[in-house]
Amino acid sequence: MEQANIQMTEPGVSRADLAKLLAQALGNEKASDVVQKAASKLGIRRDPLDKGQALSVLEQIAQTPGLVGITARFAKSRLHLR
Amino acid sequence: MLETRVATAMADGDAAQAADKLIAKVRADLADAVPALVMVFASTKQPLAALMPIVSAAFPTSTVLGASTAGEFIETGDAKGSAAIFALCGDYRIFSGLGTGLKASAEQAVQTALEGMPTQVVGFPHRTAILLLDPLAGSSEEATLMTAGLMGFDLRLAGAAAGDDLALKCTHVSLGNQVVTDGLVIATLFSKQPLGVGVCHGHEPLSVPLTVTRAEGSVVHEIDGRPAWQVWVEHTHEATRKLGFDPVQLPAAEVGGYLLRFEAGLAQGEAIKIRAPLFRVGDHSIGFACGIPEGSVIRITESEPARQIDSAREAARRALAQVGGIPLAGAVVFDCICRNLILKDEFKTAIAGIHAELGRVPLAGFETYGEIALDAGDLSGFHNTTTVVLAFPK
Numbered sequence: 001m002e003q004a005n006i007q008m009t010e011p012g013v014s015r016a017d018l019a020k021l022l023a024q025a026l027g028n029e030k031a032s033d034v035v036q037k038a039a040s041k042l043g044i045r046r047d048p049l050d051k052g053q054a055l056s057v058l059e060q061i062a063q064t065p066g067l068v069g070i071t072a073r074f075a076k077s078r079l080h081l082r
Numbered sequence: 083m084l085e086t087r088v089a090t091a092m093a094d095g096d097a098a099q100a101a102d103k104l105i106a107k108v109r110a111d112l113a114d115a116v117p118a119l120v121m122v123f124a125s126t127k128q129p130l131a132a133l134m135p136i137v138s139a140a141f142p143t144s145t146v147l148g149a150s151t152a153g154e155f156i157e158t159g160d161a162k163g164s165a166a167i168f169a170l171c172g173d174y175r176i177f178s179g180l181g182t183g184l185k186a187s188a189e190q191a192v193q194t195a196l197e198g199m200p201t202q203v204v205g206f207p208h209r210t211a212i213l214l215l216d217p218l219a220g221s222s223e224e225a226t227l228m229t230a231g232l233m234g235f236d237l238r239l240a241g242a243a244a245g246d247d248l249a250l251k252c253t254h255v256s257l258g259n260q261v262v263t264d265g266l267v268i269a270t271l272f273s274k275q276p277l278g279v280g281v282c283h284g285h286e287p288l289s290v291p292l293t294v295t296r297a298e299g300s301v302v303h304e305i306d307g308r309p310a311w312q313v314w315v316e317h318t319h320e321a322t323r324k325l326g327f328d329p330v331q332l333p334a335a336e337v338g339g340y341l342l343r344f345e346a347g348l349a350q351g352e353a354i355k356i357r358a359p360l361f362r363v364g365d366h367s368i369g370f371a372c373g374i375p376e377g378s379v380i381r382i383t384e385s386e387p388a389r390q391i392d393s394a395r396e397a398a399r400r401a402l403a404q405v406g407g408i409p410l411a412g413a414v415v416f417d418c419i420c421r422n423l424i425l426k427d428e429f430k431t432a433i434a435g436i437h438a439e440l441g442r443v444p445l446a447g448f449e450t451y452g453e454i455a456l457d458a459g460d461l462s463g464f465h466n467t468t469t470v471v472l473a474f475p476k
Contacts (some may be wrong), residue, residue, distance in 0.1 A: 024355065024462035025223055027348030029291075029379035066299060067224055067373030070188070074227045075461060081235060 012048030013079070015039065018057060021075035026068065034061050034068060054079060083274055086476050087112060088412025090156045090446040094164045097132035099367045100124070104167040105140040117141055117169040118176055119271065121212075121414060122148040122256075123448035126163035126247045133165060135259040141169075145176040145269055148256035149214045152245030152419040153449030157437045158350030160422075160429055160449075162247070168446035169415050170474060175272040180257040182265040185219035192228040195268045201234055203306030206272035210238045210279070211216045212472070213413075214255040215266035217243035217360065217451040220300030223372035223464035225266055230456050230463055233270070236263050238404075239463055240472040242416035243371060250338040250361045253451065271375075275408065278473035280400030281455035283418075284389030285356055285467045287347055287381035294378045300370045301363050309366035314359070317382045318344045337362050342420040342451075345466050346370070346380040356383060358420075358452055358466035371452045372464055385467065387428055390421045394432040394469040398439035401471035404457075408475040413440050415447030416470040418445040436471065 015035050022031035038060040039045075044053050058079060061072035091107035093100040108117070120141050124133050130148045138146045154166040177199045181191035202209070203360060213229050215222060221241050230239055244253035257267045271277065296304035305313040315329050321344065322329055329340050338361050347354035357380070358371045374380075394417070401413065413435060422429045437445060453470040456463025 017412045019379055020351070021461055023348075023350050024460065025140075025227065025464075026375065027350060027355065027378055027380070028373055029293075029349065030377050040233065066375065068375050070224045070227050077231055078459075078461060 012050055014048040017081035018054055021078060022071050025071040083198065084173040086169065086170065086411035086474055087115060088444045088474060089169045090167060090412065090444040092154060092156045092161060092166045093163050094161065097128040098136060100128045100165040101133050101136035104165060105137065108167060108169045112169060112171055115171040116317070117144045117171050118174040119170040119269065120144045120146045121168040122165060123151045123154050123446065124144070124148065125151055125154060125163045126249070127163040130254045130256045132263040132351065134256045134261055138259045145178045146258055147178070147212065147214060147267055147269055149242065149244040149448065150246055150254040150332045151448035152247050152297060152451065153422050155433050155448070156446045157444055160433060166448065172411070173274050175206050176269055178257055178267065178269040180260055180262065180267045181267060182455045184216060184221050184225060184264050184266055188221040188224040189228050191266055191283045192225055192232060195266055196232055196358070197272055199407055203272040206274055208273045208276045209236065210240065210271045210277040212269045212271065213239060213241035213266060213454050215243055215321065216253045216255060216263050217371040218250070219251055219264050221372060222452050223462065226454050226456060226463040229268060230329055236458050238277065238279050238458065239454060239456040240470055241454035242448070242450040242470070245449060245451050246336050248419065252359045275475045276405060278401035278404035279455050279457060280397040280402070280404065280471045280473070281468050282393040282400065283356055283398040283452065283465065283468040284393035285383040285385045287343065287354060288321060288344065288384045289382040291379045291381055293432045294374055294376055294380060297374050297376045300373050301367050301368045302370065302374050305359050308432065310368045311362055311366050312381065314341070314368065315370060321384055339423055341368065342347065343423050344382050344384055345420060347383040348378065348380060354381070354383065355462065356466040358382070360451060371466065385424055390425050391428070391432045391435055395435040395439050397469040397471045398436045401473040402440060405456050405475045410440055411474050412444040414472040415445055415473060416453045417452050418453060419449040419451060419468070420467050440473065
Protein backbone atom coordinates (compact mmCIF):
# COMPACT_ATOMS: atom_id res chain seq x y z
CA MET A 1 0.00 0.00 0.00
CA GLU A 2 1.32 3.38 -0.91
CA GLN A 3 1.85 5.63 2.09
CA ALA A 4 0.95 9.29 1.91
CA ASN A 5 3.86 11.56 2.58
CA ILE A 6 2.40 14.04 5.00
CA GLN A 7 4.59 16.75 6.46
CA MET A 8 3.29 17.95 9.81
CA THR A 9 3.91 21.59 10.55
CA GLU A 10 3.46 22.77 14.11
CA PRO A 11 1.38 25.90 14.38
CA GLY A 12 3.20 29.00 15.58
CA VAL A 13 2.66 30.68 18.94
CA SER A 14 2.11 34.41 18.80
CA ARG A 15 3.50 36.75 21.43
CA ALA A 16 -0.08 37.61 22.31
CA ASP A 17 -0.79 33.89 22.90
CA LEU A 18 2.24 33.64 25.15
CA ALA A 19 1.16 36.71 27.10
CA LYS A 20 -2.29 35.19 27.53
CA LEU A 21 -0.71 32.19 29.22
CA LEU A 22 0.76 34.51 31.84
CA ALA A 23 -2.01 37.09 32.08
CA GLN A 24 -4.28 35.07 34.35
CA ALA A 25 -1.77 35.44 37.17
CA LEU A 26 0.09 38.61 36.18
CA GLY A 27 -2.48 40.72 34.35
CA ASN A 28 -2.46 41.68 30.65
CA GLU A 29 0.05 44.49 30.83
CA LYS A 30 2.74 42.81 32.93
CA ALA A 31 2.37 39.59 30.92
CA SER A 32 2.90 41.40 27.59
CA ASP A 33 5.84 43.29 29.02
CA VAL A 34 7.73 40.22 30.26
CA VAL A 35 7.13 38.37 26.96
CA GLN A 36 8.46 41.30 24.90
CA LYS A 37 11.52 41.72 27.13
CA ALA A 38 12.35 38.00 27.15
CA ALA A 39 11.97 37.69 23.37
CA SER A 40 14.15 40.74 22.91
CA LYS A 41 16.81 39.38 25.27
CA LEU A 42 16.88 36.14 23.26
CA GLY A 43 17.12 38.07 19.98
CA ILE A 44 13.82 36.70 18.74
CA ARG A 45 12.18 39.18 16.40
CA ARG A 46 9.62 37.07 14.57
CA ASP A 47 5.97 36.80 15.52
CA PRO A 48 4.53 34.20 15.64
CA LEU A 49 7.28 32.16 17.25
CA ASP A 50 7.77 28.47 16.62
CA LYS A 51 7.06 26.24 19.60
CA GLY A 52 10.74 25.89 20.50
CA GLN A 53 11.19 29.65 20.56
CA ALA A 54 8.03 30.05 22.61
CA LEU A 55 9.32 27.56 25.17
CA SER A 56 12.66 29.41 25.23
CA VAL A 57 10.88 32.67 25.96
CA LEU A 58 8.96 31.08 28.83
CA GLU A 59 12.18 29.47 30.09
CA GLN A 60 13.84 32.88 30.05
CA ILE A 61 10.93 34.39 32.04
CA ALA A 62 11.02 31.41 34.40
CA GLN A 63 14.45 32.58 35.61
CA THR A 64 12.77 35.62 37.21
CA PRO A 65 12.38 35.23 40.98
CA GLY A 66 8.95 35.17 42.60
CA LEU A 67 5.51 35.02 41.05
CA VAL A 68 6.64 35.94 37.51
CA GLY A 69 9.05 32.98 37.36
CA ILE A 70 6.60 30.53 38.93
CA THR A 71 3.86 31.58 36.53
CA ALA A 72 6.19 31.10 33.55
CA ARG A 73 7.19 27.63 34.74
CA PHE A 74 3.53 26.72 35.04
CA ALA A 75 2.73 28.19 31.61
CA LYS A 76 5.66 26.31 30.07
CA SER A 77 4.25 23.02 31.31
CA ARG A 78 0.87 23.92 29.83
CA LEU A 79 2.45 24.82 26.49
CA HIS A 80 4.32 21.50 26.42
CA LEU A 81 0.97 19.71 26.59
CA ARG A 82 -0.45 21.51 23.58
CA MET B 83 -21.28 2.33 45.22
CA LEU B 84 -21.71 3.93 48.63
CA GLU B 85 -24.05 6.88 48.64
CA THR B 86 -22.36 10.15 49.52
CA ARG B 87 -23.70 11.74 52.69
CA VAL B 88 -22.82 15.04 54.28
CA ALA B 89 -23.36 16.36 57.79
CA THR B 90 -22.73 19.94 58.89
CA ALA B 91 -22.92 21.80 62.18
CA MET B 92 -21.91 25.07 63.77
CA ALA B 93 -21.21 25.73 67.45
CA ASP B 94 -19.86 28.42 69.73
CA GLY B 95 -18.25 28.42 73.19
CA ASP B 96 -14.67 27.59 73.97
CA ALA B 97 -12.78 25.03 71.91
CA ALA B 98 -13.77 22.04 74.04
CA GLN B 99 -17.43 23.05 74.20
CA ALA B 100 -17.61 23.72 70.47
CA ALA B 101 -15.83 20.45 69.63
CA ASP B 102 -18.26 18.43 71.73
CA LYS B 103 -21.28 20.02 70.02
CA LEU B 104 -19.85 19.60 66.52
CA ILE B 105 -18.89 15.97 67.08
CA ALA B 106 -22.26 15.12 68.61
CA LYS B 107 -24.20 16.66 65.70
CA VAL B 108 -22.10 14.86 63.06
CA ARG B 109 -22.45 11.52 64.84
CA ALA B 110 -26.19 12.02 65.16
CA ASP B 111 -26.63 12.91 61.48
CA LEU B 112 -24.38 10.19 60.09
CA ALA B 113 -25.48 7.46 62.52
CA ASP B 114 -22.85 4.72 62.37
CA ALA B 115 -21.19 5.90 59.15
CA VAL B 116 -17.54 6.92 59.42
CA PRO B 117 -16.65 10.09 57.51
CA ALA B 118 -13.88 9.88 54.95
CA LEU B 119 -13.27 13.61 55.27
CA VAL B 120 -13.89 16.09 58.08
CA MET B 121 -13.23 19.81 57.67
CA VAL B 122 -13.36 22.26 60.56
CA PHE B 123 -13.46 26.04 60.14
CA ALA B 124 -12.91 27.86 63.41
CA SER B 125 -12.72 31.43 64.64
CA THR B 126 -9.94 32.71 66.89
CA LYS B 127 -12.29 32.00 69.84
CA GLN B 128 -11.76 28.28 69.24
CA PRO B 129 -8.02 28.06 68.47
CA LEU B 130 -7.27 25.13 66.19
CA ALA B 131 -4.49 24.05 68.56
CA ALA B 132 -7.14 23.32 71.19
CA LEU B 133 -9.97 22.24 68.87
CA MET B 134 -8.33 19.89 66.39
CA PRO B 135 -6.90 17.30 68.82
CA ILE B 136 -10.43 16.73 70.12
CA VAL B 137 -12.02 16.49 66.67
CA SER B 138 -9.20 14.30 65.31
CA ALA B 139 -9.52 11.92 68.26
CA ALA B 140 -13.26 11.62 67.62
CA PHE B 141 -12.69 10.66 63.98
CA PRO B 142 -9.42 8.70 64.11
CA THR B 143 -9.73 7.06 60.68
CA SER B 144 -10.93 10.19 58.84
CA THR B 145 -8.82 12.79 57.06
CA VAL B 146 -9.38 15.86 59.26
CA LEU B 147 -8.49 19.31 57.89
CA GLY B 148 -8.85 22.68 59.57
CA ALA B 149 -8.52 26.39 58.93
CA SER B 150 -8.84 29.46 61.10
CA THR B 151 -11.45 31.90 59.79
CA ALA B 152 -12.89 35.39 59.64
CA GLY B 153 -16.48 34.12 59.93
CA GLU B 154 -18.24 30.79 59.68
CA PHE B 155 -21.46 29.53 58.16
CA ILE B 156 -23.58 26.51 57.38
CA GLU B 157 -26.78 26.22 55.39
CA THR B 158 -28.91 27.68 58.19
CA GLY B 159 -26.92 30.87 58.74
CA ASP B 160 -23.63 32.57 59.53
CA ALA B 161 -21.79 33.59 62.69
CA LYS B 162 -18.67 35.15 64.11
CA GLY B 163 -16.70 33.59 66.95
CA SER B 164 -17.92 30.09 66.11
CA ALA B 165 -16.70 26.86 64.57
CA ALA B 166 -18.29 25.01 61.64
CA ILE B 167 -17.82 21.40 60.60
CA PHE B 168 -18.32 19.53 57.32
CA ALA B 169 -18.25 15.72 57.36
CA LEU B 170 -18.34 13.61 54.19
CA CYS B 171 -19.11 9.89 53.92
CA GLY B 172 -19.01 7.91 50.69
CA ASP B 173 -16.84 6.20 48.11
CA TYR B 174 -13.66 8.26 48.33
CA ARG B 175 -9.98 7.57 48.73
CA ILE B 176 -8.28 10.52 50.39
CA PHE B 177 -4.58 11.27 50.82
CA SER B 178 -3.22 14.30 52.61
CA GLY B 179 -0.06 16.13 53.59
CA LEU B 180 1.17 19.25 55.34
CA GLY B 181 4.03 21.60 54.50
CA THR B 182 5.59 24.49 56.38
CA GLY B 183 7.98 27.32 55.56
CA LEU B 184 5.61 28.73 52.94
CA LYS B 185 7.07 32.22 53.15
CA ALA B 186 10.62 30.99 52.58
CA SER B 187 9.72 28.60 49.75
CA ALA B 188 6.27 27.86 48.38
CA GLU B 189 7.79 25.10 46.24
CA GLN B 190 9.38 23.33 49.19
CA ALA B 191 6.21 23.61 51.29
CA VAL B 192 4.10 22.11 48.49
CA GLN B 193 6.63 19.35 47.77
CA THR B 194 6.67 18.38 51.44
CA ALA B 195 2.87 18.24 51.56
CA LEU B 196 2.72 16.11 48.40
CA GLU B 197 5.41 13.66 49.44
CA GLY B 198 4.20 10.10 48.82
CA MET B 199 0.81 11.23 47.54
CA PRO B 200 -0.44 9.01 44.67
CA THR B 201 -1.54 10.56 41.39
CA GLN B 202 -4.07 7.83 40.63
CA VAL B 203 -6.12 5.17 42.37
CA VAL B 204 -7.59 2.25 40.45
CA GLY B 205 -11.38 2.42 40.33
CA PHE B 206 -11.49 6.10 41.29
CA PRO B 207 -11.01 7.98 38.03
CA HIS B 208 -11.68 11.52 39.26
CA ARG B 209 -9.24 13.59 41.28
CA THR B 210 -9.91 16.81 43.19
CA ALA B 211 -7.52 18.47 45.62
CA ILE B 212 -8.31 20.74 48.54
CA LEU B 213 -5.63 23.29 49.46
CA LEU B 214 -5.78 25.34 52.65
CA LEU B 215 -2.98 27.82 53.35
CA ASP B 216 -1.73 30.75 55.41
CA PRO B 217 -2.12 33.88 53.24
CA LEU B 218 0.01 36.04 55.51
CA ALA B 219 3.05 34.23 54.11
CA GLY B 220 2.37 36.23 50.93
CA SER B 221 2.74 33.26 48.56
CA SER B 222 -0.83 32.16 47.92
CA GLU B 223 -0.85 32.22 44.10
CA GLU B 224 2.66 30.80 44.07
CA ALA B 225 1.60 27.84 46.24
CA THR B 226 -1.53 27.28 44.19
CA LEU B 227 0.36 27.15 40.88
CA MET B 228 3.02 24.92 42.43
CA THR B 229 0.35 22.51 43.68
CA ALA B 230 -1.34 22.32 40.30
CA GLY B 231 1.98 22.07 38.47
CA LEU B 232 3.32 19.28 40.65
CA MET B 233 0.09 17.29 40.82
CA GLY B 234 -0.62 17.26 37.09
CA PHE B 235 -2.88 19.13 34.78
CA ASP B 236 -5.99 17.00 34.98
CA LEU B 237 -6.38 18.22 38.54
CA ARG B 238 -9.38 20.13 39.78
CA LEU B 239 -8.38 22.24 42.76
CA ALA B 240 -10.41 24.10 45.40
CA GLY B 241 -9.53 25.68 48.70
CA ALA B 242 -8.94 28.83 50.65
CA ALA B 243 -6.65 31.09 52.57
CA ALA B 244 -7.26 30.97 56.31
CA GLY B 245 -8.43 34.00 58.32
CA ASP B 246 -8.00 35.37 61.83
CA ASP B 247 -11.15 37.46 62.44
CA LEU B 248 -9.61 40.40 60.55
CA ALA B 249 -6.69 40.79 62.96
CA LEU B 250 -4.38 40.09 59.98
CA LYS B 251 -1.73 38.87 62.41
CA CYS B 252 -1.57 35.08 62.33
CA THR B 253 -3.62 32.42 60.53
CA HIS B 254 -3.53 28.65 60.93
CA VAL B 255 -4.27 25.51 58.98
CA SER B 256 -4.28 21.95 60.26
CA LEU B 257 -4.11 18.29 59.34
CA GLY B 258 -5.21 15.88 62.05
CA ASN B 259 -3.93 17.38 65.27
CA GLN B 260 -0.98 19.14 63.59
CA VAL B 261 -1.68 22.88 63.54
CA VAL B 262 0.68 25.25 61.73
CA THR B 263 1.08 28.83 60.61
CA ASP B 264 3.25 29.79 57.60
CA GLY B 265 2.12 26.52 56.06
CA LEU B 266 -0.40 24.66 53.96
CA VAL B 267 -2.34 21.41 53.87
CA ILE B 268 -3.34 19.48 50.76
CA ALA B 269 -5.88 16.66 50.56
CA THR B 270 -6.43 14.74 47.34
CA LEU B 271 -9.86 13.18 46.95
CA PHE B 272 -10.17 10.31 44.48
CA SER B 273 -13.79 9.73 43.56
CA LYS B 274 -15.98 7.70 41.22
CA GLN B 275 -17.85 10.80 40.05
CA PRO B 276 -16.41 14.23 39.31
CA LEU B 277 -16.76 16.87 42.00
CA GLY B 278 -17.83 20.36 40.96
CA VAL B 279 -15.86 23.55 41.54
CA GLY B 280 -17.53 26.88 40.77
CA VAL B 281 -16.03 30.35 41.23
CA CYS B 282 -17.35 33.86 40.62
CA HIS B 283 -16.82 37.42 41.85
CA GLY B 284 -18.85 40.59 41.60
CA HIS B 285 -16.23 43.35 41.64
CA GLU B 286 -15.67 46.11 39.08
CA PRO B 287 -12.91 48.71 38.64
CA LEU B 288 -13.23 51.91 40.63
CA SER B 289 -9.97 53.58 39.59
CA VAL B 290 -8.04 54.21 36.41
CA PRO B 291 -5.17 51.78 35.63
CA LEU B 292 -2.31 52.27 38.11
CA THR B 293 1.21 50.89 37.73
CA VAL B 294 3.08 49.23 40.58
CA THR B 295 6.43 51.01 40.42
CA ARG B 296 8.14 49.59 43.50
CA ALA B 297 7.41 46.23 45.11
CA GLU B 298 9.19 43.46 46.95
CA GLY B 299 7.47 40.06 46.87
CA SER B 300 3.99 40.60 48.24
CA VAL B 301 4.61 44.14 49.56
CA VAL B 302 3.79 47.06 47.27
CA HIS B 303 5.69 50.20 48.23
CA GLU B 304 4.90 52.60 45.38
CA ILE B 305 2.20 53.02 42.77
CA ASP B 306 2.76 55.47 39.93
CA GLY B 307 5.88 56.57 41.82
CA ARG B 308 4.00 57.53 44.99
CA PRO B 309 3.42 55.76 48.33
CA ALA B 310 0.95 52.91 47.81
CA TRP B 311 -1.17 53.68 50.88
CA GLN B 312 -1.60 57.32 49.83
CA VAL B 313 -2.69 56.25 46.33
CA TRP B 314 -5.22 53.81 47.77
CA VAL B 315 -6.71 56.44 50.06
CA GLU B 316 -6.98 59.00 47.27
CA HIS B 317 -8.61 56.71 44.74
CA THR B 318 -11.15 55.39 47.24
CA HIS B 319 -11.89 58.79 48.74
CA GLU B 320 -15.28 59.27 47.09
CA ALA B 321 -16.41 55.72 47.84
CA THR B 322 -15.31 55.81 51.48
CA ARG B 323 -16.94 59.22 51.93
CA LYS B 324 -20.26 57.72 50.77
CA LEU B 325 -19.76 54.86 53.21
CA GLY B 326 -19.14 57.38 56.00
CA PHE B 327 -15.54 56.83 56.98
CA ASP B 328 -12.07 58.20 56.29
CA PRO B 329 -9.40 55.50 55.93
CA VAL B 330 -6.74 57.85 57.29
CA GLN B 331 -8.64 58.07 60.59
CA LEU B 332 -9.22 54.34 60.95
CA PRO B 333 -7.72 52.58 63.98
CA ALA B 334 -5.04 50.08 63.00
CA ALA B 335 -7.38 47.14 63.67
CA GLU B 336 -9.81 48.36 60.97
CA VAL B 337 -7.33 49.01 58.18
CA GLY B 338 -7.50 45.39 56.97
CA GLY B 339 -11.26 45.59 56.63
CA TYR B 340 -10.96 48.78 54.56
CA LEU B 341 -8.34 47.30 52.22
CA LEU B 342 -10.37 44.12 51.78
CA ARG B 343 -13.32 46.22 50.71
CA PHE B 344 -11.32 47.93 47.95
CA GLU B 345 -9.15 45.24 46.41
CA ALA B 346 -6.79 45.38 43.47
CA GLY B 347 -7.85 44.10 40.05
CA LEU B 348 -5.55 42.80 37.31
CA ALA B 349 -6.92 42.94 33.77
CA GLN B 350 -7.10 39.37 32.51
CA GLY B 351 -8.37 39.42 28.97
CA GLU B 352 -11.72 41.18 29.27
CA ALA B 353 -12.17 40.09 32.88
CA ILE B 354 -10.70 41.31 36.16
CA LYS B 355 -8.65 39.08 38.45
CA ILE B 356 -8.71 40.32 42.04
CA ARG B 357 -5.68 40.50 44.34
CA ALA B 358 -6.27 41.13 48.04
CA PRO B 359 -4.42 43.85 49.93
CA LEU B 360 -4.38 42.62 53.53
CA PHE B 361 -2.50 45.10 55.72
CA ARG B 362 -0.57 48.35 55.79
CA VAL B 363 3.19 47.98 56.10
CA GLY B 364 4.70 50.94 57.94
CA ASP B 365 3.05 54.22 56.95
CA HIS B 366 3.25 53.92 53.18
CA SER B 367 3.21 50.33 51.89
CA ILE B 368 0.58 47.62 51.49
CA GLY B 369 1.01 43.86 51.99
CA PHE B 370 -0.85 41.47 49.68
CA ALA B 371 -1.80 37.78 49.84
CA CYS B 372 0.52 36.92 46.94
CA GLY B 373 3.36 38.40 44.95
CA ILE B 374 2.64 41.63 43.07
CA PRO B 375 5.51 42.13 40.60
CA GLU B 376 6.80 45.59 39.75
CA GLY B 377 5.26 46.74 36.49
CA SER B 378 1.89 45.16 37.25
CA VAL B 379 -1.02 47.36 36.22
CA ILE B 380 -3.85 47.30 38.73
CA ARG B 381 -7.25 48.92 39.11
CA ILE B 382 -8.71 49.45 42.57
CA THR B 383 -12.11 47.75 42.63
CA GLU B 384 -15.39 47.83 44.53
CA SER B 385 -18.71 46.04 44.45
CA GLU B 386 -22.39 46.65 45.03
CA PRO B 387 -24.23 44.32 47.43
CA ALA B 388 -26.60 43.05 44.74
CA ARG B 389 -23.67 41.91 42.59
CA GLN B 390 -22.24 40.01 45.57
CA ILE B 391 -25.46 38.05 45.97
CA ASP B 392 -25.74 37.37 42.22
CA SER B 393 -22.13 36.19 41.97
CA ALA B 394 -22.56 33.81 44.92
CA ARG B 395 -25.50 32.18 43.14
CA GLU B 396 -23.50 32.03 39.91
CA ALA B 397 -20.61 30.21 41.64
CA ALA B 398 -23.11 27.62 42.89
CA ARG B 399 -24.60 27.19 39.41
CA ARG B 400 -21.12 26.70 37.92
CA ALA B 401 -20.26 24.02 40.50
CA LEU B 402 -23.54 22.25 39.82
CA ALA B 403 -22.91 22.34 36.08
CA GLN B 404 -19.55 20.62 36.59
CA VAL B 405 -21.21 17.57 38.17
CA GLY B 406 -23.53 17.30 35.18
CA GLY B 407 -26.71 18.12 37.03
CA ILE B 408 -26.51 15.09 39.35
CA PRO B 409 -28.28 15.84 42.66
CA LEU B 410 -25.83 16.88 45.34
CA ALA B 411 -25.14 15.47 48.78
CA GLY B 412 -23.57 18.70 50.04
CA ALA B 413 -20.98 21.38 49.47
CA VAL B 414 -18.09 23.29 50.99
CA VAL B 415 -18.12 27.03 50.34
CA PHE B 416 -15.11 29.33 50.57
CA ASP B 417 -16.28 32.92 50.61
CA CYS B 418 -14.14 36.05 50.72
CA ILE B 419 -14.46 38.12 53.90
CA CYS B 420 -14.90 41.21 51.73
CA ARG B 421 -18.33 39.92 50.74
CA ASN B 422 -19.39 39.87 54.38
CA LEU B 423 -17.98 43.38 54.86
CA ILE B 424 -20.02 44.62 51.89
CA LEU B 425 -23.22 42.69 52.57
CA LYS B 426 -23.28 42.99 56.37
CA ASP B 427 -26.65 41.56 57.53
CA GLU B 428 -27.51 40.61 53.96
CA PHE B 429 -24.69 38.07 53.91
CA LYS B 430 -27.26 35.50 54.99
CA THR B 431 -29.12 36.23 51.74
CA ALA B 432 -26.03 35.21 49.77
CA ILE B 433 -25.78 31.95 51.73
CA ALA B 434 -29.50 31.31 51.21
CA GLY B 435 -28.97 31.89 47.48
CA ILE B 436 -26.15 29.35 47.31
CA HIS B 437 -28.22 26.92 49.34
CA ALA B 438 -31.18 27.29 46.99
CA GLU B 439 -29.06 26.89 43.83
CA LEU B 440 -27.50 23.69 45.19
CA GLY B 441 -30.87 22.07 45.91
CA ARG B 442 -31.01 22.90 49.63
CA VAL B 443 -28.35 20.35 50.62
CA PRO B 444 -26.12 20.76 53.68
CA LEU B 445 -23.21 23.15 53.23
CA ALA B 446 -20.48 24.53 55.44
CA GLY B 447 -17.84 27.15 54.84
CA PHE B 448 -15.94 30.12 56.10
CA GLU B 449 -15.03 33.69 55.32
CA THR B 450 -11.55 33.67 53.90
CA TYR B 451 -8.62 35.91 53.04
CA GLY B 452 -8.49 34.33 49.57
CA GLU B 453 -10.07 31.53 47.60
CA ILE B 454 -8.59 28.78 45.45
CA ALA B 455 -10.24 27.35 42.35
CA LEU B 456 -8.36 25.90 39.40
CA ASP B 457 -9.73 23.63 36.72
CA ALA B 458 -7.83 21.68 34.07
CA GLY B 459 -6.54 24.27 31.59
CA ASP B 460 -6.62 27.23 33.98
CA LEU B 461 -3.42 29.23 34.38
CA SER B 462 -4.16 30.83 37.71
CA GLY B 463 -5.93 29.48 40.74
CA PHE B 464 -5.74 32.00 43.57
CA HIS B 465 -8.64 34.42 43.77
CA ASN B 466 -9.98 37.16 45.97
CA THR B 467 -13.48 38.58 46.48
CA THR B 468 -14.97 35.36 45.12
CA THR B 469 -17.26 32.62 46.25
CA VAL B 470 -15.81 29.17 45.56
CA VAL B 471 -18.21 26.23 45.79
CA LEU B 472 -16.92 22.65 46.01
CA ALA B 473 -19.90 20.41 45.29
CA PHE B 474 -20.19 16.70 46.16
CA PRO B 475 -22.67 14.67 44.09
CA LYS B 476 -24.78 11.98 45.78
